[in-house]
Amino acid sequence: MTAIKHALQRDIFTPNDERLLGIVNVCKAGKKKKNCFLCATVTTERPVQVKVVKVKKSDKGDFYKRQQTWELRDLTEVDAKDASKENPEFDLHFEKVYKWVASSTAEKNSFISCIWKLNQRYLRKKLEFVNVSPQLLEELPKAEESVPSGESQSVAGGDEDSLDEYQELSAREEQDIDGMMEMCEYAISNAEAFAEQLSKELQVLDGANIQSIMASEKQVNILMQLLDEALTEVDTIEGKLSTYEEKLQSVKDQMDQISQSNRLIQISNTNNGKLLDEIQFLVVNYIYVGHIRALQEGDLTSPKGIEACINASEALLQCMNVALRPGHDKLSAVKQQQHLFADLRDTFARRLTNHLNNVFVHQGHDQSSTLAQNTAELTLPKHSPLHRDLLRYSKLMEWLKNTHKEKYDGLSRTYVDYMSRLYEREIKDFFEVAKIKMAGTSKEAKGKFATLPRKESALKTETESKCHAQRLFHLNKWLLLCFFAIFIFEQVLSELEPLCLAEQDFISRFFKLQQHQVVVPPLAQPETEEPNGGTQMRIPHHTEQRQSLSSEKDIVRVMMNKIFQSIETELNSLIALGDKIDSFNSLYMLVKMSHHVWTAQNVDPASYLSTTLGNVLVTVKRNFDKCILGQISRMEEVKISKKSKVGILPFVTGFEEFAELAETIFRNAERRGDLDKAYVKLIRAVFTNVEKVANESQKTPRDVVMMENFHHIFSTLSRLKISCLDAERREAKQKYTDHLQSYVINSLGQPLEKLNHFFEGVEARVAQGVREEEVSYQLAFNKQELRKLSKNIQVVWHSMQDEFIRQYKHFEDLIGRCYPGSGITMEFTIQDMLEYFSSIAQSH
Structure with a gap:
């Protein structure tokens, strides 16, 4: 450094x-x-x-x-x-x-x-x-x-x-030293000699100073004389000052007495001011006579009386929460006021608790009288009048919560007990009516659906678009009839949701379980008995007991669970009934329940409604999965008679109906992913079981079974445009094409086999006595079946034409390579074949 x-x-x-x-x-x-x-x-x-x-x-x-x-x-x-x-x-x-x-x-x-x-x-x-x-x-x-x-x-x-x-050194000192060193040439070369010379000169100067002092002795004597005279004058002045001091001493004593009196007066004024402040502090925090009367005998039934009780209770709580100054607790008047406050608090808490208990009991019994007429219309009774009447006491409940927590808890338990009984009766009767309506409507819908024509006989239009429109018309009609039971399920949810939300909102507001911290006042403590049998208010230190937001929500959820403990059970019972009526009901229930759960979670993910609907949604999802497994199980159980011919398999048309129904129900639904997973499981089962039936079929060629069914599957998937099944749609098309080509190759010479079988059946019906003009109304021999066979013949015919031409070219190539120069040729040309097939097509 x-x-x-x-x-x-x-x-x-x-x-x-x-x-x-x-x-x-x-x-x-x-x-x-x-x-x-x-x-x-x-x-x-x-x-x-x-x-x-x-x-x-x-x-x-x-x-x-x-x-x-x-x-x-x-x-x-x-x-x-x-x-x-x-x-x-x-x-x-x-x-x-x-x-x-x-x-x-x-x-x-x-x-x-x-x-x-x-x-x-x-x-x-x-x-x-x-x-x-x-x-x-x-x-x-x-x-x-x-x-x-x-x-x-x-x-x-x-x-x-x-x-x-x-x-x-100062500037003058530096100049003197420089001048001295210039006078001695050896000042730098011989410092000791220079220092010795300076010492001698210093001694000379000291001697001169002493001589000068001795010469000035006369002036010193004169100075001493003057000092003596000055001392004499000082003594004179001190004497005069002593006289003045004696005279002023009496004045000083008088002033001290006056000062002492003023100080005592000032202390007295200060004490009086402090005493006045203490008195004003105690008087300001005194409860008025009107408030005392309201707490002791105020009317808790009229709005005016309730308002007076609210004001009096708030004033009492404010007086009880006043922080007393040191020493106040030793004053008998303060002790008396504290006892008065405690008595008023206990008296009013008892009056309020008894009154609200009576209100809960009375309201709980009165509401049941209107139950029958409401449930007959599949609507739940509205409790808004009860809530409106009780909310007038919400501030008093908050006061009770802050002063008598045990009475507040007792009121909460009483309310939950009576309301749970009331809601249990209402909800049970409500669901009984819903089950009766659902079961009766389903029987009616099944009866009406049984009179409808089947899809195959109903599609009598000439073009494919009209046939599809007819199919959609009957599908929508079937939905309106058979799924009316599901509308009852939707109505049940629509009635339950506002009921639960209204009750939860009321509980939060009435019992003050909203999102804030709760502070228990210091005077809201139990009383202690004195040895003489009296009561004395215990005044602890100012402590705060806070409840977190999560605990407040937990209390609301526990109360809601006790009040509506039967809702989840009844909903599961209703869902089981709907699933028993028709397993396809689980599709619609899954969509509607998912929407209701999503809506409830957006409002409050931790609410009772959200939790309950979420639990019920699990049951609906299980029914949906069971429905899908049932479809797959029925596919695997399909048995084909060895003597009967195989056409479009029932589970293939069943998948088509399921897909049309599901696409109608799951349009813009939140649980689309569940349907996509089910689609994949079902289509793979369809593919597997089609091949299984084709392999087991003895009357119908395997290629025909595969070709017809995979063509139907391909057409269904192309029409419905289900994006998650694009790979399966391409696979179905490939299987259809492969088996069509195989069938054409293996079935040349027999293109009209199916048509022959068809007309053999027609002739058999006529032989059995069926009138010829009524044959077309037979299900297996209607116009649509004939038109379908004609289309299939045309497709097979074109494929046969292509195969003839391909084989002709192949044969000519072999003759040219294996028999060159022989002059052997086919007796007909490709042009002859095209004209032959064209003439047949025109005649057909």
Whole structure:
């Protein structure tokens, strides 16, 4: 550090006529450490200017440069952070606060000490030193105070010299020493001789001084005489002052008495003022007679009486919660008021609890009288009148919660007990009516559906688009009839949701279980008995018992679970009935229940309604999965008679009906993913069982079974456009194409086999006595079946045509390669074949 100080003095401060007095190695607090130096300097010229200079190494690192300069007079405060522990951090308050971290605590202390000394020596405005050890702030010696400003310097930051130990020579002293040294040529070469000469001259000067003093003895005698005369005058003045003091002593005694009287009067006024404040404090926190009357005998049935009781209870709670000042609890009047407050609190709590208990019981019994007519219309009774009447007491319930928690809890249990019985009766009767309506409507729908024509006989239009429109018409008609039971399920949910939401909102508002913290007042504590049999209010310290938001929600949910404990059971029973009526009902129930759960979770994910509907949704999802497994099981159980021919398999048309129904129900539904998974399971089962039946069929060729059924599957998937089954649609098309080609190859010469079988059946019906004009109304021999067979014949015919042409070219190629030059050719050409097939098609 010494080398750095000398370098800084030489390179930076000497050219600017400045002296370096203190230095510290620092970096800025809280930033990337970039070291620099803070230097305390003074100018060599007068008036002396004291500065704090920030010096930093250049980027190349070969020299130092001045970066920033502050005047010491602009410094307002020095904060050393900690006076008792070693801490290298300190702050300098200029126009803004500069935070520094020194390389060591010793350097920081040395620099702060230097700043303090410069402030004491050169500045009129004294700085404020905060958190600085008193040992660093020692006063400068009085001898130095007489030294002119700018005539001493020191280098702090590690040197032993300081501002107190070094004094520089004045200009006149320097001139005298220079002149003396010029008179002695050997002053520099022989310092001892020069010092000896100076000593002799000093002795000569001392002798001259002594002679001068002896010569001035006469003046000294005169001076002593004058001093004696002055002492005589002083004695005279002191005598006069003693006289004056004796005269003023009586005045002083009188003034002391007056002062003592004034002080006593002031103390009395102060005490009277304090006593008045205490009296006013106690009087202000006194409960009025009107409030006492309202608490003791106020009407709890009329709105006006309830409002008076609310105001009185709030005033009582405010008086009980007043923080008494020290000593008030020893006053008998205060004790009496506390006993009065406790008696009023207990009396009103009993009155309020008894009244609300009676209200709960009365309302619980009255509501059941209107139950029958409401359930007959499949609607639940509305409890809004009860809620409206009880909400008038919500502020009183809050008061009871804050003062008598045990009575508040008792009222909560009473309400839950009576309302759970009431809701259980209402909900049970409501669901009984819903089950009766659902079962009766389903029988009616099944009867009406049985009279409808089947899809195959109903599609009598000429074009495929009209046939599809007819199918959709009958599908929608079947939905309106057979699924009316599901509308009953939707109506049940529509009745239950507002009922639960209204009850939950009422419980939160009436029992004050909203989203806030609950504070139990300090005076709401149990009473203790005195030895004489009386009661005394226990006044504990002011403590707060807070309930978190989650616990408030838990209380509401527990109350709702007890009140509506039968809803989940009844819903599951209704769902089981709907599933028993028709397993396809689970599809619609899954969609509707998912929508209701999604809506409830958006309102409050942790509410009773959301939790209950979520549990019921699990049951509906299980029924849906069971329905899908049932479909697959029925596919696997299909048995084909060995003597009967196989056409479009029943589970293939069953999948078509299921897909049309599902697409109608699940349009824009939240649980579309569940249907897509079911689709994949069903279509894979369809594929597997089609191949199984085709392999087992003995009457119908395997290729025909595969071709017809996969063509039907491909047409169904192409029409419905189910995106998750795109891969299966392409696979069905490929299987249909492969088996069509195989059938054409293996069945050449027998293109009209199915048509022959068809007309053989027609002839058999006529032989059995069926009139010829009524044959077309037979299910298996209607016009649609004939038209379908005709289309299939055309498809097979074109495929046979392509296969004939392909084989003809193949045969001609073999003749050309195996029998060259033989002149053997086919007796007919490709053109002859095309004309032959064309003539057949035209005639057909």
